[in-house]
Amino acid sequence: MTGLSDTYQLTKRSVKRNFRLPQLLVFSSIQPVIFLLLFNYVFGGAFSGQSSESYINFLLPGILAQTALFGSIQTGVGLAEDLNKGAIDRLRSLPIARYAVLLGRTLADATRNLFVLILMISVGYLLGFRASEGWMSFISALALVLLFAYAFSWVSANLGMLLKDSETVQVAGFLWVFPMVFASSVFVPVETMPGWLQAFANNQPVTQVVNAVRHLTRGGVVDGSDYVWITLAWIAGVIFVFAPLAVYQYRKFNK
Amino acid sequence: MDNNAILAKSVSRKYGSLLALDKVSLSAEKGKVTALLGPNGAGKTTLIKTMTTLLVPDKGEIFVDGIDVLKNPDKVRSHFGLAGQFAAIDEYLTGRESLEMVGRLYDLSIKEAKNRAKEVLEKLGLTSAANRQAKTYSGGMRRRLDLGASLVAYPKVLFLDEPTTGLDPRTRFQLWDIIRDLVKSGTTILLTTQYLDEADALADKIYVIDKGKMIAEGTSEQLKKSLGKDVVEVKLQTNQISKAKNLISGQFKSRVEVDELTRRMRIRTVKGGDDLLKVANILKDARIKPEEIGLHRPTLDDVFLAITDEKAGKK
Ligand SMILES: Nc1ncnc2c1ncn2[C@@H]1O[C@H](COP(=O)(O)OP(=O)(O)OP(=O)(O)O)[C@@H](O)[C@H]1O
Ligand SMILES: [Mg+2]
Numbered sequence: 190m191t192g193l194s195d196t197y198q199l200t201k202r203s204v205k206r207n208f209r210l211p212q213l214l215v216f217s218s219i220q221p222v223i224f225l226l227l228f229n230y231v232f233g234g235a236f237s238g239q240s241s242e243s244y245i246n247f248l249l250p251g252i253l254a255q256t257a258l259f260g261s262i263q264t265g266v267g268l269a270e271d272l273n274k275g276a277i278d279r280l281r282s283l284p285i286a287r288y289a290v291l292l293g294r295t296l297a298d299a300t301r302n303l304f305v306l307i308l309m310i311s312v313g314y315l316l317g318f319r320a321s322e323g324w325m326s327f328i329s330a331l332a333l334v335l336l337f338a339y340a341f342s343w344v345s346a347n348l349g350m351l352l353k354d355s356e357t358v359q360v361a362g363f364l365w366v367f368p369m370v371f372a373s374s375v376f377v378p379v380e381t382m383p384g385w386l387q388a389f390a391n392n393q394p395v396t397q398v399v400n401a402v403r404h405l406t407r408g409g410v411v412d413g414s415d416y417v418w419i420t421l422a423w424i425a426g427v428i429f430v431f432a433p434l435a436v437y438q439y440r441k442f443n444k
Numbered sequence: 445m446d447n448n449a450i451l452a453k454s455v456s457r458k459y460g461s462l463l464a465l466d467k468v469s470l471s472a473e474k475g476k477v478t479a480l481l482g483p484n485g486a487g488k489t490t491l492i493k494t495m496t497t498l499l500v501p502d503k504g505e506i507f508v509d510g511i512d513v514l515k516n517p518d519k520v521r522s523h524f525g526l527a528g529q530f531a532a533i534d535e536y537l538t539g540r541e542s543l544e545m546v547g548r549l550y551d552l553s554i555k556e557a558k559n560r561a562k563e564v565l566e567k568l569g570l571t572s573a574a575n576r577q578a579k580t581y582s583g584g585m586r587r588r589l590d591l592g593a594s595l596v597a598y599p600k601v602l603f604l605d606e607p608t609t610g611l612d613p614r615t616r617f618q619l620w621d622i623i624r625d626l627v628k629s630g631t632t633i634l635l636t637t638q639y640l641d642e643a644d645a646l647a648d649k650i651y652v653i654d655k656g657k658m659i660a661e662g663t664s665e666q667l668k669k670s671l672g673k674d675v676v677e678v679k680l681q682t683n684q685i686s687k688a689k690n691l692i693s694g695q696f697k698s699r700v701e702v703d704e705l706t707r708r709m710r711i712r713t714v715k716g717g718d719d720l721l722k723v724a725n726i727l728k729d730a731r732i733k734p735e736e737i738g739l740h741r742p743t744l745d746d747v748f749l750a751i752t753d754e755k756a757g758k759k
Contacts, residue, residue, distance in 0.1 A: 209536040
């Protein structure tokens with residue numbers, strides 16, 4: 190299985206990049222931690238009047254999804270960078286499986302996401318977050334967020350190859366991730382939004398994954414397990430569409 | 445074809461409406477160095493890309509190590525090494541990590557990949573920097589590492605796109621030595637260059653490409669013969685240029701080139717030194733005093749002028 194070995198090599202390559210590029214580590218770990226602290230202390234007070242749940246218990250599942258989704262923007266950024274520096278041309282001239290470059294990149298970004306998520310959970314714990322549904326559920330929640338971000342890494346990979354410039358990809362990434370994160374149940378319950386926004390917020394994947402994670406970590410979500418299934422369906426659907434599309438784009442570079 | 449490690453037949457490629465390659469053919473004999481010589485935008489990189497599966501041509505046939513590149517791109521990739529025009533190194537990997545990775549991607553065993561990386565680093569004089577991230581490398585070191593990556597798997601055929609552009613003279617000569625070493629060990633090399641002296645120094649056969657067309661081919665001896673001899677270069681005062689040009693043009697068959705900005709005039713000679721005297725005498729008789737006058741080896745510009753003149757029938 191040379192495809193497997195190629196993928197392993199290229200994953201290792203991107204993992205090293207992810208952990209050696211200082212700005213990237215700051216971006217992907219310090220920034221979300223600051224977000225977590227800010228949101229917890231800024232919104233926490235306003236929130237506590239409305240719910241019996243402590244804000245950190247409400248917030249952390251949301252912010253995990255947010256962090257992971259922001260992390261997936263980096264997949265496209267990294268690919269665009271490789272394209273510009275000629276690394277992709279070099280790799281395309283080597284006898285390797287065509288999907289290995291993309292698979293390696295997305296897996297490496299998942300590795301970084303795992304690292305950042307664990308960091309966030311640790312900080313969350315210090316702020317008072319406690320999971321109440323048992324270890325299995327907790328691990329499932331973590332896996333679900335990771336898979337969710339992994340699926341969107343493939344969307345990001347497509348953007349990276351389409352736009353081909355790492356800064357443009359970064360900006361474009363924020364453009365689609367910001368609305369998805371804020372018009373969702375990440376920071377506030379959807380019921381507090383105007384009706385037209387609720388329609389969007391209730392049906393978009395970020396709300397699904399956040400509700401699923403709340404169900405798995407804290408329970409008390411109405412029809413909680415439905416959210417898990419819907420999230421899994423989103424993950425499967427996004428990968429099913431965007432992974433082949435990314436490989437197709439990659440193969441088209443020789444045109 | 446048996447004796448050719450690279451064979452391109454009538455390859456054409458358009459970018460939009462721009463014809464970047466126009467029915468270009470080339471063959472590179474096994475175990476020899478073939479140079480592709482041409483100015484910026486000639487189509488050198490485009491041709492190398494079509495030969496290394498990076499770009500599909502619109503028309504034509506290409507064989508590398510006997511394998512049809514267009515029909516079997518996946519198969520042919522293990523038969524050649526490519527160092528592209530712009531060093532494509534992984535900044536955040538150490539030189540050793542980079543080469544070991546490329547070795548593994550070429551399906552060398554872990555042990556082989558390690559040994560080979562060590563060997564190549566040594567050969568390229570990078571041993572002392574082997575464990576440093578490549579982002580700390582100088583331009584010349586990057587070039588060498590990039591070249592190293594194309595050597596890791598002992599390729600039979602090596603494509604080098606402008607391997608020495610941007611290097612200082614000493615590093616350039618080092619690279620020439622490495623290239624000569626590789627050829628001694630049986631590697632076939634196709635390299636592109638903008639420098640006539642480089643093609644001259646390294647290549648057994650030279651192809652000259654310009655504006656997507658192959659305009660000449662031959663050994664460096666053959667080309668030089670067809671290109672005439674040295675060039676007389678004269679630097680003049682601005683107000684005397686046109687007068688001098690008229691006088692000299694009357695006496696020489698080849699075109700007289702004038703660069704107004706540098707106030708230099710170039711005349712391709714047939715007889716070298718004799719022609720230098722002839723030009724000097726013409727100027728002396730007209731009481732024109734040149735600031736400088738001298739005889740030079742033809743440059744790439746002269747090569748193109750000579751060839752295009754020839755094509756236009758002004759021999
Ligand atoms: N991706 C592209 N899209 C459009 N035009 C291109 C593309 N790549 C190259 N060209 C054009 O094709 C022509 C040949 O380019 P090429 O890069 O092959 O030249 P070159 O001989 O390698 O030049 P240089 O010495 O500057 O590297 C040029 O006119 C260039 O502008
Ligand atoms: Mg070029």
